[in-house]
Amino acid sequence: MATGHFFDEMTQPDGLPRKVYERVNRWLASAPPELLASRRSQAELMFRRIGITFNVYGDKDASERLIPFDIIPRVLGRSEWARLEAGLIQRVKVLNMFLADIYGAGEVIKAGIIPADIVYRNPHFRPEMAGVRVPHDIYVHISGIDIVRVDDHDFYVLEDNARTPSGVSYMLENREVMMRLVPELFAEHRVAPVENYPDALLAKLKSVAPRSAGGEPVTVLLTPGQFNSAYYEHSFLADKLGVELVEGSDLLVRDNVVYMRTTQGPQRVDVIYRRIDDDFLDPLAFRPDSALGVPGLMSAYLAGNVTLANAVGTGIADDKAVYTYMPEIIKFYLGEEPLLKNVPTWRCREPAALKYVLDHLPELVVKEVNGSGGYGMLVGPHATKAEIASFAEKLVHDPAGFIAQPTLSLSTCPASFDTGIGGRHVDLRPFVLSGADGVRVIPGGLTRVALKEGSLVVNSSQGGGTKDTWVIDDETGAA
């Protein structure tokens, strides 16, 4: 099952399983194909059942739109996880320090670590937040850091998601389904639990409540509404958190205090876990045409009467241009070496880098720094000559608008199909929570898998699926 030059999570180049996968490997080897097939269809059934809610939103024929789930877990040993966890904590701490700094004194810019224009000319830098203090200097309460690995040692950060990262509901549902699906595998492992995520999240949210909040801060989850593609996750989380799922029209601001409209009249709200982008939060402060937001919310926020999680303006921290400076930024704030690596990146704004990129376009992935959704993206190895030529023109025209990265050899992990078991490329999005009492990582996360053979694209819109992610005690794997 070893797949040539790619690092496989389960199988070593010598054909033997890696230690953490020994039991999974044995289980796979002993399980007759019919058993795996029946588990696969069982899984599908379970997701469809819970999934009546998963998939129907926003699409009339959505019964087909379940995100495929693979029944072979992604396994990480306790010790590799510990390394990853330390790196995530370091990274997220710095994201918060960076935000507090650029919206405050701007030391990192004055020290020449990052060019001023990358911050101030960036549309994700929100001038509205300058000089604003947020509770405990926490800006990124919830983040999902996209991680890939290319060997058994290093973890690379592909992207820091510091705005409104999604996917955590899959992490929780995948575990639920797996526990029912393969109890025999669970019996052989000690798998770190993830189901306390909602409790941990709620505790973090309450820890950053404004001072003026009462003894038991009222928390709500703000959704753009049922037509948003992540609405299922919003309602799922609100349910698990035991908080109201509100839309903008459920909230009102009176004298710089936020209230929700209840059957018993207005009730004060202290903490808003918002899943609405900055642009739509408040038509009086941002896009005036937003019908999703709450007029006056920013005034209440700036007056310190409500906490928004994540804070406004965190988009600057996960910006692609800022990303390239993260290693230096980490050193600047902590005086430590970064524990997680950045994917090597060429900043096309630098003439030498631009020259290299132009010379090597067919092997590189070029991304637009402020782009999203892969619009302004070139995947060199998959592009035609004409595409490369026209992209080169764009690059020359606006070099500062682009970065380039090598095509990564993402690790593979076995996945189960009707045709048998095959290695498929995976990434990992662990979820990291920050609050008054520090940073916490939930052991596990969302493993996304490119189900098409050879594909490196894990996005669900392009044939990607998910896996349950296990962090297991090393001993059980070794036994």
Add this chain to the structure above:
Amino acid sequence: MLSRTADNLYWLSRYMERADFLARIIEATQRLATLPTAYGGTGTEWESTLNAAGALEGYKEHMSEVTEADAIYYLGFDARNPSSIRNCIELARTNARAVRTALTIEMWQAINTAWLELKRYEISLGKPGPIDRIELSRFLEFVKKTSLDFDGSAHRTMLRNDAHWFSRLGLYMERADTTARILDVKYHVLLPETEAVGGTIDYFQWTAILRAVSALTAYHWVYRGSVKPWLVADLLILRPEMPRSLRSCYDNIVRLLDNISRAYGRQGPAQRHAHAMLARFENSSIKDVFGTGLHEFLTEFVESNDQLGSAVSEQYLIH
């Protein structure tokens, strides 16, 4: 709870109940319309039904004449009719989806399954033209069963708190409204002038009404006699033991509003209005009703019930 949540729950129940009413009234009308003239067929049954369903004006905007096929299409599937059965189920689901977490799984499944099933019927019945009668009767059964499913799952699985009360409140408000409307159909299907009230023709018509609200057996149990108009009206208006009578609906409405006001420690115009209406039922006899004129009584009731709806909205749902 959030006003919007209460609003969604309340309307969700109303739409489900309305879909049920429309299915029943279509069935009853089909029955009436098949009666030969000698037995009461007047040829105006569908117009009466459209009228009772509050849909006549809208119908006339889109259709040139009243035919059975067009009327059934309009009441059942026409997207242009805001309260067609199709739209009711869709609206119910839209409301349900918005409060997914306030529903039990059973309630959600009842609605969502119905919504998915509806698509199948839209293919077979969802266009104007000749009707497949077998398919239609399957469809009407399906609608009634859906409402039963939803009702039953709400009753069996929902926590007894304000969410439940608002949900049930919607159901009884709509049920009261539609019961009055069903009775009013009968009023509109006028008797030939020569026919004495209580004659053979009348018998078939009133029986159809009773059958439509599944109350024929109940009638015999309560009155132990043949079907008489004032007794049918008595059963569906004043009898507290008849589950869909106006009186029974208001017993429930008052109880639910009182539950809410006790839990919230405050009462308002909705409670006062509902108490006044219940008192009226308690103090009226069927003679009083017919003295006012049945149609006049029902007209006034529907309006007053509608005012209660506004009061509930103002007080709890959209403030």
Add this chain to the structure above:
Amino acid sequence: MRIKIRHETRFAFDPSGKSIIQTLRMTPRNHEGQRIVSWRMDVNIDCILRPAEDSFGNVLHTFSAEGPVSGFTITAEGEVETFDMSGIVRGGIERFPNDIYLRETDQTIADKGLRAFALKAAEGNEGTLDTLHRLMTAVHEGIAIDPDASATDIVPAADILAARTGSAANVGQVFAAASRYLGIPTRIIEGYYLAGPFTIAGGHSWAEAFVEGLGWIGFDAAHDLCPQENHVRAAVGLDRLGTAPVRVAPFGGLAKVQISLNPRLTQSQSQSQS
């Protein structure tokens, strides 16, 4: 020069609103070119008016009132002493590095037309200051001021340029977009302009650009001049959305429409029958 200003903004709603909330930026502050002698804000209904300072240093009032609200008038009134600084603005509140004023916002997108316009205006220039003057004249000559267009409607620069016409208050954004495209930090100012001895044009807007060695200089392309004594600055920002004297949101309250059956049981049927 002493300028007396009275700025009234009226709102009328039909049907009346359940509640209203707005943000107001209409309070000028001191700098070397202007001194506030007196200033007050008033709204003629029961309301809450909370002052704060936004991140650019503008005075920001959040105004909220519970309904029913059928209408009201906001009055900003006072006296300001102005001094001729030849357009140069000094001693004001500066919170951001100049880089932020190079940012392209939704209001100041330099589309193809705007880029061509900017490059043409700057052709043959002799330095930044000269470029700015050429640009001001180009905007002034290239865009017809529509006296009927509302000063409070905010229109993106590219749209104004494409239409070649707009309100006096909106041409400033064209200037800013072009000047930023040319790499000159530029910002939008909202304030008052004394057009004649007795005329205050309420809600005027112009631009300020940064020239190395001189600092911030005002450019009022609508009138083809640099502000001297006739302009009173009330707010500064990246574009007019950030400086608007009044930001309005739709009414609060839930606007969900649920459908009841028509509560009128008509008699049409029985009448046609009898």
